[in-house]
Amino acid sequence: MSEVMKGVYLTGHGGFDKLEYRNDIPKPVPNPDEVLVKIGAVAVNNTDINTRVGWYSKANTGDTASISSSENSNSADSDDASWGGDALSFPRIQGIDIAGEIVAVGSGTDADRIGSRVLVAPCLPGKTINETRFVGSELDGGFAEYVVIPSIHVLDINSNMTDAELASFPCSYTTAENMLERAKVSAGEKVLITGASGGVGSAAVQLAKRRGAHVIAVAGAAKKDEVMDAGATEFFDRGTNLIEALGTEIVDVVIDVVGGNSWPDLLEILKRKGRYAVAGAIAGPMVELDLRTLYLKDLTLIGATALEDCVFPNLISYIEQREIKPLIAKEYPLSDIVQAQKDFLEKKHTGKLVLIP
Incomplete structure (x- = not known):
């Protein structure tokens, strides 16, 4: 050789x-x-x-x-x-x-x-x-x-x-699954996913749907059909005022790879004891946090990079069983x-x- x-x-x-x-x-x-x-x-x-x-x-x-x-x-x-x-x-x-x-x-x-x-x-x-x-x-x-x-x-x-x-x-799906695993997403929960047309976002849509979640996807309007086909239940165009569109205290979990200026709204739409998981910041890493929102709503903020031990083996099984595409x-x-x-x-x-x- x-x-x-x-x-x-x-x-x-x-x-x-x-x-x-x-x-x-x-x-x-x-x-x-x-x-x-x-x-x-x-x-x-x-x-x-x-x-x-x-x-x-x-x-x-x-x-x-x-x-x-x-x-x-x-x-x-x-x-x-x-x-x-x-x-x-x-x-x-x-x-x-x-x-x-x-x-x-x-x-x-x-x-x-x-x-x-x-x-x-x-x-x-x-x-x-x-x-x-x-x-x-x-x-x-x-x-x-x-x-x-x-x-x-x-x-x-x-x-x-x-x-x-x-x-x-490997990378996108383990990143998405790691966020879902650490946020303990379960069947019946409402999960909002930002950047839902990208590699991690589209993976998160599939994997959250696999868990039986109600998936609310946010992405560019031109990507709506593909994102809905991946398993989204609802779709909102990127740039939509989510508080006006959804209301406050409406979702159980936010899966975020975007960050940026609209980040505070993601905490407002979370229910009391909601969970926010992040593994990216494509719109910018610097965000404004009102600590009162965090502690008065008993929110949990989760950073997710190093994989939980179960994540990669689980991904292999999902692929082999054709549970994701x-x-x-x-x-x-x-x-x-x-x-x-x-x-x-x-x-x-x-x-x-x-x-x-």
Whole structure:
């Protein structure tokens, strides 16, 4: 087998010029307890773009679209522009959503795993955020032909879906399921989901519907049909005054990936003892909180990043049992990664954009 592979190096924080497609990247070799995965497909995510431009740095306070579309960010040389808050080492191979096949194993790993079709967990949890590693950030990911990952975080999957379809699941669906799990969403509850046409939002719609929830989706009006098909019960156009449209104290749970200026309204529409879960801030991370709303209504605010232990195995079972469906907007060759990210930033699609190495 060749000792080199094709892939995309991220050479530093910044614009699209920091993505370098190459055919001479050393192919990784699995260490003890690791597996080598031949990548069949890898999806495009907000997190890949946010990491590239350094949006996770506290130096950035704007929305993800304006910063991600810029050739420069306020954190090009920052030492805190990663998920864990530490400096990244470059070059880095990004790509958090990986579907593929195990083609080699390190010592200590069962050789019978070779040939297994697998999905890679996007998050490798640690005791602290600094010890938690994210695929494509703190360790190399899927924008290449091969990747090495600890065996325990690579799960077999039995499905007749294509690699592109399977690659649409790991990051978005685990993020969504993690929020739903931590918020303890149950059948019959009213759940409002922001950004409902995006990867995480559309996943949350499906997964909340799977739990038997009444799903209220918020997204751009042009995406209404797709979002309703995914399982929404009600739909509101992005920018709608939710207090006027719904009233106050009307929903049990808010699942949010948007944040931004309209954030206070999300707490107003929650019932007493309502739960708010967040795993993104595409409209901006800086929000205004009236502490009286929080404590007088006995609300619970939940941040959700590192996955609960049950989340990724549960996702595998949902896929195998066909309880959720993939939403693929378009496929690209890996060499077209810049175009794929540009299309992603335009937000004209519903579901996932997928790269094929």
